[in-house]
Amino acid sequence: MTPDQLVAALRAAGCVFAEEEAGLLLAAPGPLDELLARRVVGEPLEQVLGWAAFDGLRISVRPGVFVPRRRSQLLVRLAAEGLSAGAVAVDLCCGSGALGAALQRRVAGIDLHACDLDPVAVEVARANLPEARVYCGDLWSALPDDLRGRVEVIVANAPYVPSEAIALMPSEARDHEPRMALDGGHDGLEVHRRIAAEAGDWLAPGGRLLIEVAAGQVGVATALFNGRGLSPTVHTDDDLHATVLVGTVERR
Numbered sequence: 001m002t003p004d005q006l007v008a009a010l011r012a013a014g015c016v017f018a019e020e021e022a023g024l025l026l027a028a029p030g031p032l033d034e035l036l037a038r039r040v041v042g043e044p045l046e047q048v049l050g051w052a053a054f055d056g057l058r059i060s061v062r063p064g065v066f067v068p069r070r071r072s073q074l075l076v077r078l079a080a081e082g083l084s085a086g087a088v089a090v091d092l093c094c095g096s097g098a099l100g101a102a103l104q105r106r107v108a109g110i111d112l113h114a115c116d117l118d119p120v121a122v123e124v125a126r127a128n129l130p131e132a133r134v135y136c137g138d139l140w141s142a143l144p145d146d147l148r149g150r151v152e153v154i155v156a157n158a159p160y161v162p163s164e165a166i167a168l169m170p171s172e173a174r175d176h177e178p179r180m181a182l183d184g185g186h187d188g189l190e191v192h193r194r195i196a197a198e199a200g201d202w203l204a205p206g207g208r209l210l211i212e213v214a215a216g217q218v219g220v221a222t223a224l225f226n227g228r229g230l231s232p233t234v235h236t237d238d239d240l241h242a243t244v245l246v247g248t249v250e251r252r
Contacts, residue, residue, distance in 0.1 A: 001032060013040035021045055044172045055102035065124050066181035067173075068098035071242035072157050072212060076102040078235055078244055079155045079210050085109030088147060090202070091132075092139060092156040092195060093117075095181060097125030099155045100132055115142035118178055139191075140198045151202045156211045158191040160184040188217055189224065196228045200249055209247040221245050 001009075003022055010018035025035050028049050038048045046052035046067045052059045054068045055076055061067055076099055083089065084107065091100035091114035100114045112132035116122050122136040135142040161182050166174060173182060184190055192211060199209045209230060213221045218234055222245065225232040230247025 001036075006032070006036065009036060009040060015039070024049055042171045043176050047176060052096070052098070054098045055105070057098075057101055057105060059096050059098045059101060060124055060128055061096050062120070062124055063176065064178060065118075065121050066095040066177050068096060068157075071237070071240040072099060073102070074235065074237045074240050074242040074244050075099055075155050075157060075210050075212055076106065078246060079103055079153045079208070080106040083107045083110060083153055086111060087152040088113070088150050088204075090114065090143065090147070090151050090154045091129075092154055093158045093181075093191070094125050094129075094134065095121050095157065097128040097132070097134065099157060100125070101128050103153075103155065104129070104131065113143060113147065115139070117142075118180060121178075121181075139194055140202065143202070148202055150204055152204055152207050154195075154199060154203065154207070154209045156192075156195055156209070158184070158195060158211060160188040160192065160213055160217065162186060162188040187220065188214065189220060192221060193224060196224050196230060196247065199247065200229050203249045205249060207249050211245050211247075213243050213245050215243050218243060218245065 006022045007018045010021050015021050028035055035048050044067050046061050047063045052061050052068050055073045059068055088111045094100055094114035094116045097114055100112050104112055114125055114129055114132055115135040115137055117138050119136050122134055126134045159182050161184055163183050163185060166183055222232045225247040233246045235244045
């Protein structure tokens, strides 16, 4: 297959950036026909390639694992502010570990912990985070108890799509990423409620919880943080189409 034929096949499949994707597929290991077949049926390009570009890194991914979104770079950028070597950081709902890996790149020497409920994601995260401790389990219950009151920053790209809206998502996400990484319950904030309920027990004085939300969820999420002793601030990045809520524990 010539490069022009590959571009034509990708265009016919509805790939908007066909030329760019063709270059990546031509450089990827494995039989080109098989890679193309996976892509044209809607599998995310990142899963086909085996990696996703995120905040200057190549993050390993595989079929069935959530693909890190570019907008989540705002979480990392904000989390890195004021952080220094030796600080305890947690990547909650870590998926592939992309947020934790990017945070380590920005702030060398942090004591990083990560966890996810999906054992497949945990296996991938361990490969992406060789210098961190990665646990398999449900939110706070996955973390070692000796971290309580010591964590300076928690980043969480928790699922925040309302259950009824899953069917409206692009097929790349809906059909190829785990539902647990997408479905945030009736209003999209069910996991956020569970995270906020215990965050104060784990954060050090002045520690921060950073969590991604949709723009339309800011009001409810802000009230949720206030109700749990987390002083909220809202940050947006129009270029990334990102909204992040930061909740800070008061210094005692």
